[in-house]
Amino acid sequence: MPSAQELADRVESGDLRLYELQDHADPKTAAEARRLLLKEETDADLDTVADFSFPAERADPNIENMIGAAQIPMGVAGPVPVDGSAADDDFYVPLATTEGALVASVNRGMAAIRDAGGANAEVLKYGITRAPVFSVADVKEAADVVEWVEDNEDQIEEVANATDPHIEYQEVTPYVVGDNVYLRLHYDTGDAMGMNMVTIASRSVAELIEDETPASLVAVSGNLCNDKKPAAINAVEGRGYTVAADVFLPSDVVEDRFGTTAEAIAEVNTRKNLVGSAKAGALGFNAHVANILGAAFLALGQDEAHVVDGSNAITSVEARDDGLYASVTFSSLPVGTVGGGTGLPTQSEALDVLGLAGGGDPVGTNGDALAEVIASAGLAGELSLLGALAGRHLASAHEEHGR
Numbered sequence: 001m002p003s004a005q006e007l008a009d010r011v012e013s014g015d016l017r018l019y020e021l022q023d024h025a026d027p028k029t030a031a032e033a034r035r036l037l038l039k040e041e042t043d044a045d046l047d048t049v050a051d052f053s054f055p056a057e058r059a060d061p062n063i064e065n066m067i068g069a070a071q072i073p074m075g076v077a078g079p080v081p082v083d084g085s086a087a088d089d090d091f092y093v094p095l096a097t098t099e100g101a102l103v104a105s106v107n108r109g110m111a112a113i114r115d116a117g118g119a120n121a122e123v124l125k126y127g128i129t130r131a132p133v134f135s136v137a138d139v140k141e142a143a144d145v146v147e148w149v150e151d152n153e154d155q156i157e158e159v160a161n162a163t164d165p166h167i168e169y170q171e172v173t174p175y176v177v178g179d180n181v182y183l184r185l186h187y188d189t190g191d192a193m194g195m196n197m198v199t200i201a202s203r204s205v206a207e208l209i210e211d212e213t214p215a216s217l218v219a220v221s222g223n224l225c226n227d228k229k230p231a232a233i234n235a236v237e238g239r240g241y242t243v244a245a246d247v248f249l250p251s252d253v254v255e256d257r258f259g260t261t262a263e264a265i266a267e268v269n270t271r272k273n274l275v276g277s278a279k280a281g282a283l284g285f286n287a288h289v290a291n292i293l294g295a296a297f298l299a300l301g302q303d304e305a306h307v308v309d310g311s312n313a314i315t316s317v318e319a320r321d322d323g324l325y326a327s328v329t330f331s332s333l334p335v336g337t338v339g340g341g342t343g344l345p346t347q348s349e350a351l352d353v354l355g356l357a358g359g360g361d362p363v364g365t366n367g368d369a370l371a372e373v374i375a376s377a378g379l380a381g382e383l384s385l386l387g388a389l390a391g392r393h394l395a396s397a398h399e400e401h402g403r
């Protein structure tokens with residue numbers, strides 16, 4: 001097997017492309033060759049990037065042109081008691097972030113939730129979507145295609161379900177815009193987040209539509225899915241998990257934990273998360289659920305780009321006679337405990353902290369539980385940040401922890 005330097009020289013000479021090195025050496029040597037080349041081209045010293053602790057081949061399904069690994073600090077918040085439809089335990093939640101004060105904040109929110117006896121969580125709806133776009137001659141033809149789809153859903157179901165033992169077709173929602181037909185296909189993908197599965201299944205469905213109708217596939221993703229873009233359809237119709245968490249904090253817990261009152265927190269939520277978000281034209285009516293999703297996704301092997309889908313959540317808060325009611329409802333949270341990055345070593349270990357690594361029994365229950373735990377962590381983060389804003393200690397928190 002050629003040495004890393006010999007491989008780097010062959011790339012330098014134009015004999016090989018960076019992504020062809022794996023055809024000539026094992027993944028670790030290929031990664032070393034790419035680092036040598038970068039050192040020669042950029043003078044960058046990549047010794048820490050090179051110092052990863054897992055077998056390079058473990059990352060084969062997840063990365064191309066590998067040079068090493070990014071290392072992000074990982075903390076833990078909790079425990080947070082969660083009484084969910086699938087999650088029913090006290091959970092320590094791993095969070096990977098570079099934002100000082102974030103883990104402390106989530107931890108404080110979880111302490112308040114613990115003081116109140118725990119959070120409720122419920123998966124309200126589940127179905128991951130892919131929406132291929134087709135071109136047709138005109139609206140008449142579009143109507144004919146939609147009619148065929150509605151009359152032949154059994155064929156669509158059969159074709160989709162044949163692509164994977166763990167996929168289950170749910171339904172199709174057709175949309176027509178002039179000479180464009182979009183089929184928003186909904187699937188249950190068990191414990192997997194499902195985007196590879198549903199894209200493969202939707203490719204087969206699209207081939208059926210082309211065989212049986214005059215429609216011509218333009219793209220297997222027509223953006224009515226809508227994957228990884230801020231989109232109202234996800235906020236209204238849901239995508240992945242639609243999941244909510246809530247808690248009632250007695251007044252003394254609010255005061256002890258956040259140094260403010262239920263009324264003050266409720267006012268901040270109304271004027272910031274509701275009125276401020278409305279005026280901003282925001283799709284998310286919350287304070288910073290993206291912070292918790294980002295940190296949880298990086299720690300737990302989720303697709304970090306799906307923070308976009310997840311961040312359209314709505315935080316609702318009410319000051320009641322004897323305390324504070326708070327909820328966070330996520331319309332579109334694409335998460336899973338198998339597939340994607342969940343099998344990578346540190347990500348799998350972090351899922352083990354939750355007791356949710358791998359497939360659930362029955363299938364799908366680990367994915368459901370992960371959604372409920374993440375929703376509860378989001379609730380904790382909302383409570384703590386709203387408490388800091390109401391109690392006027394956000395800036396000081398980041399002076400102390402974030403610098």
Ligand SMILES: CC(C)(COP(=O)([O-])OP(=O)([O-])OC[C@H]1O[C@@H](n2cnc3c(N)ncnc32)[C@H](O)[C@@H]1OP(=O)([O-])[O-])[C@@H](O)C(=O)NCCC(=O)NCCSC(=O)C[C@@](C)(O)CC(=O)[O-]
Nearest residue numbers: 101102103104105107108111287288384385388393394397
């Ligand atoms: C920083 C705190 C928690 C201090 O909060 P505190 O009440 O001053 O600290 P404390 O020493 O009294 O501790 C209270 C609890 O905080 C936790 N805690 C306290 N210290 C630690 C620590 N070192 N490590 C882990 N946990 C910690 C811990 O749970 C502790 O309870 P205990 O265990 O002692 O019973 C608080 O001031 C806070 O949460 N502030 C809010 C910070 C925050 O949420 N930042 C969010 C990111 S800002 C952003 O990115 C989004 C934004 C703001 O731009 C979005 C928007 O526009 O709104």
Ligand SMILES: NC(=O)C1=CN([C@@H]2O[C@H](COP(=O)(O)OP(=O)(O)OC[C@H]3O[C@@H](n4cnc5c(N)ncnc54)[C@H](OP(=O)(O)O)[C@@H]3O)[C@@H](O)[C@H]2O)C=CC1
Nearest residue numbers: 165166189190191192193194195196197199303339340359
């Ligand atoms: N393709 C695309 O357009 C997009 C892809 N992605 C990426 O997709 C990846 C996630 O795709 P996803 O489909 O979730 O996962 P993977 O394709 O990584 O793996 C899913 C596979 O896991 C197997 N499996 C084993 N046990 C279970 C179980 N209990 N429930 C479900 N599946 C199980 C299934 O294979 P089997 O049934 O054969 O055992 C299934 O096909 C991420 O890397 C993400 O970044 C993200 C956005 C778009």
